[in-house]
Amino acid sequence: MCKIFIEKENKIIETKEDKTLMDALLDENIFVDNACNGKGVCGKCKIKLISGDLGELSETEKKLLSQDEIKDNIRLSCLVKPQEDIKIELLQKERKHRVLSSGYMPKFEVNPSIHKKLITLEKSTLENQRPLENEILRQLNIDKLDWKLLKEIKPQDEKITAVFNNDEVIYLEKNDTRDKIYGVIMDIGTTTVVTSLVDVNSGEELCVESMINSQKQYGLDVLTRITYEVENEEDGVENLQKAIVTSINEMIEKLCKKANVNKKHIYEITVAANCTMMHMLLGIDAKSIGKSPFAPIFTSSKNILAKDIGLLACDEARLYCLPSVSAYIGADIVAGAYVCELNKADENVLFIDIGTNGEIVLSNKGDLLSCSCAAGPALEGMNISCGMRAANGAIEDVIINEEENVIKVIGEEKPIGICGSGILAVVKELLKTGIVRDNGAFIKLEKLEEDDYRLNRIQINNKKREFILYDDNKNKLLITQGDIRQVQLAKGAILSGFYALLKKANIEMKDLKKVMIAGQFGAHVSVDSLVGTGILPMEVKEKIVYVGNSSKTGAYMALMSKEAKKDMELLSKDMEYMELGASEGYERLFSSCLKFPSN
Template identity: 35%
Template sequence: MKKVRFNIKGKRTVELVATDDENLLDAARRAGVMIDSPCNGNATCGKCKVKIVSGHVKTTETRHISEEEMAQGMVLSCNSTIVDDIEVEVPDLASSFVNEMQITDLSKNENDNIKHVRKKLIKNGMTNASRLWSEIIQLNHPTVEDNMADEDRLKQYFKLKLGYNDITLSLNVMKKLPDAFRENGFEIEVVYLKRRDVAEILDVKPANGNKAVLYGIALDIGTTSVSACLVNMDTNEIITKVSMGNAQVKYGADVINRIVYSQKPGGLENLRHAIVDESINKLIEKLVKGAGIHKEDIYEVCAAGNTTMNHLLLGVNPDYLRKEPFIPAINVIPEMKCAELGININPEGKIYLAPSVASYVGGDITAGVFAVPIWIQEGFSMLVDLGTNGEIVFGNKDFLMTCACSAGPAFEGGEISCGTRAVPGAIEEVIINDEDLRPFYNTIGHLSPVGICGSGIIDLICEMKRTGIINGKGRMDRTLNHPRIRFDEYGIGQYILYSKELDNGTKDIFITEIDIDSFIKAKGAVFSAIYTLMESLEMPIDVLDNIYVAGGIGTNLDIENAIALGMLPDIPVEKYYYIGNSSMQGCYLALTLTEGKDKIREISKNMTYMELSVHPTYMDEFISACFIPHTNLKLFPSVGN
């Protein structure tokens, strides 16, 4: 048995006893220490670097650890076994990815889209009110002659005074009735959900003169990050938004790695604990503290996640999602109490999970379509959601076709050497000077650079292609002699965007040919999915009136650069709209419009799914798209050679 001490950011220390020859990454997970491991410990991504401060591990040489890093004691945690008492330093990016929450406002694009769609939906007949309601009511005092039970007295009031045929209430609410009725002379406040002519009672308490403010949460459960908005359900105002990394990332960056991990002993429960306790409940704590309210004031959660995230949240075996014929255990999930899932709001509070369509088109997409909204438009539109999976929805008010491709986490900074989410300090815009190849960039919040987010990666690769640093295959020009271009001992090229040496920076931020290759495959997957879907319907690309781009790629996505790289179709840029987190917006609209949740369920049933993995032409289209911009330049007439 060996003692292991993890020093996290120099602020927190975690110790445990490890078994002989235990894998260092497994030991960290067992200790609850976050180490970034997008490849789930397969030694392919190189992200799980840690520093051995004292003691020794048995490790294998890898291209991900340079000679300089090796001399400093750096190892891949997944590639190292514990053979001695050791002290381990966990680097900043690895430890802070999940634990540091960002409190932000919705972006201008997101706010504009919500306002526009909300007006449109109300104009189309939706009710501008949530299902959540409260009433202060005065009940008649019981007497010997009027000896009706408390529950019956409440039901009678709702039927005669409020027009409901019935009310339902749980055992927990029943337990509150006797004392709540009598504390203030049978004047009570009742919180309930309107379900057509039935009222579902969520809370009964003595009236105190003013109606309580009721709150709901719109929750986006992404593979890479989790975001939540606190909503005042009386005014529909978004109070605040909080986001953080999905704590499941320590078990793999993509859904396939997490599904594989779920099959290990205790794996499924570890994944469920990571999303519920380490992600969602932490977000709720932050929302509650920031707003100065109690968690019992929150009565509704409307959530959306991809199909795998839904299975992992529920603790349902997801293994068959990744095996042909790719069948989910459940698509339409019944509304349930948050307490059943361990989500910390009012004990009677409800959670609605947006329904999935197929294994790789989930509730994040059905909620996103609701927020666009393609489903009420005459013309042909498309939603392109750029995340760990790339999901495409095409259609109009008459039909909706959808498909999904495995893009990997590149669009959100994953599996990119210096990649990061779109957080403060992330490089989101890049221009390279033609004359001296010097980069100019902007960071989110105008802070010191911490990494490159999706929109910055797109700009950077596009600029490298435009200035001749790379060719169409993503390979660097070996004839260039420039201080920002270097090649490692394996001959892999790097372009230095921000440097300790050249820019007096705090760290080196760069992109490698391997990173560029990963991005080219991701963008190739997205474009080939779009092209295959349209081709299967025998429709040309130019039939599209609008393309809505969603995802956490960054608020400054340059559509022209995305087209120039061959990621998005070459149609006029004025037809494109970047709307940000469409899943979150759909959940907010479903919370605050009476018919919203039913409409998302209807949308899911009306979507036809096409499985790309068995489509006869998809792989050929994918290979053709793995070039900048494409091997068929006729598809990109506006892009120069």
């Protein structure tokens, strides 16, 4: 038996000499990123060898590890079998502290704003005719109580549970209900909304609901929805708010039904969202966000009664909205920066949330600089001719070879469309095979030989070339020139923001230690697609880390810790915002970033 000392985790495990290090760690429920299930092809299960011997590097490790990683004693745990006592360091700390299924989470102090206290009431007597209110104030050691709460109490009640939000009593309940404290966390994106029901006592996420943002009927992107407000002065703001609130209430109803929870025991709803979505949730005019100088009505956090905007929970439930930085760096990005501890970084780290807008935060050893670029909804499957959301039937990955187009479909069903990760994958392949040139145009058919396999994959439709992605004689899925342009514009926007931040901070590409990818889209797109299409430069390929839906994770941390709320409010004030359009030479930079990588 060999002992494995895990540095910084204060843990020692034992393993047999015939077992791989990865299996030894997994047997002890220690997280290892084993995307290929230990087959030695993904290169994800990296650990750092601190002391001891793990034998010579295999040829596979030499291929999958960079020279810097080899020099730093990084090994692939699925390819090594300890033969003696060793000391290692885990390199996937974010994943190790994963609590919610859609993101990674750092350690933090659990101290919810919502808590309960049980009191047993002393009955009044002829000698002591103390009013019930006074008895409650005495036992709770508080000075005042909202008179409306007394409506919930009857003279015969013996036990009462007081619900606190921080130091304020917000509700009184009959009997002992301390085991029933629930909250809802929410990530409201322009395209999708994700909501979870959380047991605040245990911190467990009980169930999740997601949906397409119902405001889509008023526009797929924020600017179109703002335009709707402009064109519908009388009821535009109200209609947008009603759409999202109605949907949220439906989701809460489904969550409560799934978990068998009464919604009157939901006492707090915490929301992370971009700045426009936050305005529209609260029914506050967002028109100023859509025109220069792009000044929102508010960016600070909000702590209000949920029922004031029509949300259905406990009558006195609070709605806490995380703070934003600017019109286009919203609470979702503040949450992500906090979750990824960018303000504590002692190295240069880049954080990117890729969605309808591409928001980027550069941590220059803890100093935060941010920008936003209008990527458009193409990378979420929208504005694409056969695009769809990531649901069953959506193509999510593509490989083009001489024999056929190899496609991977969500749910392993017949393909009916293509989602964001799929459109990026197919563009990467079109560039790789030369079907699309680096300027984004399809290759001309006359340049192809008669026996070239690519010839039969391209069709002419009204003088426009289209790539035949899938055709079963019943359903044909095509990638058009317009689809390529949509991806090209998104790529140019994100990459130019990337370079603009580095330039302002006077940081070279080689000085970046890590690139963190967040968001629903980022969770499903491959590194090869990101660098193969040029959304991110090839130089950062080995530095990319996925962090999942950090926006929702931030909402969870705010629900479970009042300190996290305060910290995010401070972080939002310390983050500098850079307006790309106002930066010198940006138009030229954007144009240069439109070009795809050459093969």
